[in-house]
Amino acid sequence: MTTGLEISKVSKYYGEGNNKVTALEQVSITVEPGEFVAVVGPSGSGKSTFLSIAGALLKASEGEVRLNGQPISTFSEKELSSVRLKEIGFIMQSSNLVPYLNVLDQLLIVKKMAGKIKAEDRAFAVKLLEELGLWSKLKSFPEELSGGEKQRTAIARALMNHPNVILADEPTASLDTQRAHEVVNLISHQVKTRKIAAIMVTHDERMLEYCDRVYHMEDGKLLLAERAK
Numbered sequence: 001m002t003t004g005l006e007i008s009k010v011s012k013y014y015g016e017g018n019n020k021v022t023a024l025e026q027v028s029i030t031v032e033p034g035e036f037v038a039v040v041g042p043s044g045s046g047k048s049t050f051l052s053i054a055g056a057l058l059k060a061s062e063g064e065v066r067l068n069g070q071p072i073s074t075f076s077e078k079e080l081s082s083v084r085l086k087e088i089g090f091i092m093q094s095s096n097l098v099p100y101l102n103v104l105d106q107l108l109i110v111k112k113m114a115g116k117i118k119a120e121d122r123a124f125a126v127k128l129l130e131e132l133g134l135w136s137k138l139k140s141f142p143e144e145l146s147g148g149e150k151q152r153t154a155i156a157r158a159l160m161n162h163p164n165v166i167l168a169d170e171p172t173a174s175l176d177t178q179r180a181h182e183v184v185n186l187i188s189h190q191v192k193t194r195k196i197a198a199i200m201v202t203h204d205e206r207m208l209e210y211c212d213r214v215y216h217m218e219d220g221k222l223l224l225a226e227r228a229k
């Protein structure tokens with residue numbers, strides 16, 4: 001059993017009868033702590049459905065999902081919400097920062113949602129922001145940041161709850177080539193040093209060099225591609 005993410009024979013159906021759509025078909029994958037895995041595939045192939053199930057946002061129709069050894073496919077909504085808050089870091093296409101919070105507060109709000117902000121949380125937030133090259137931006141608001149700085153803030157925020165798993169959905173979509181490399185390199189570095197299991201959905205072939213394994217999603221099936229490196 002892994003402390004990362006283990007998805008076994010997961011299928012997902014939407015609708016019923018003639019309208020039934022098979023979005024995922026018998027998908028299995030294990031991502032160990034410290035592994036950075038990419039999923040590529042055409043529009044409609046099932047990538048968002050896959051990431052939503054891996055991130056405890058959506059329930060599978062069949063199969064099992066284990067996160068840090070816990071069988072989350074059997075969890076109640078309340079338990080799933082706690083898993084999302086405590087064990088998963090999400091990095092989305094656009095950074096989804098809160099417009100009226102400065103960079104430091106974007107991280108502290110994660111702790112506030114889970115309870116109370118302690119002095120050690122503040123110190124950890126500052127440390128993360130320093131690691132991600134944002135030490136001079138702690139008091140800046142999102143509108144004062146570049147695209148890359150926003151995405152780096154979102155990476156720091158995703159790390160704030162010491163997640164076992166990071167799920168990134170097209171994290172380079174709004175970035176130019178240089179910023180895209182910077183951002184994915186930083187995700188990769190954090191995944192390795194903090195021993196996090198990470199999955200990145202991407203259309204961006206240039207980002208695959210940072211990943212340990214690359215999977216193709218095709219018509220709801222997940223297939224291992226040749227090695228990226």
Ligand SMILES: Nc1ncnc2c1ncn2[C@@H]1O[C@H](COP(=O)(O)OP(=O)(O)OP(=O)(O)O)[C@@H](O)[C@H]1O
Binds near residue numbers: 014021022044049
């Ligand atoms: N809520 C839903 N109800 C019905 N069908 C859905 C729903 N969500 C997704 N689908 C269908 O499931 C399939 C997989 O969709 P999904 O959004 O997972 O693909 P995707 O690979 O993420 O696509 P994209 O790259 O365009 O975001 C598609 O055929 C889609 O039309």
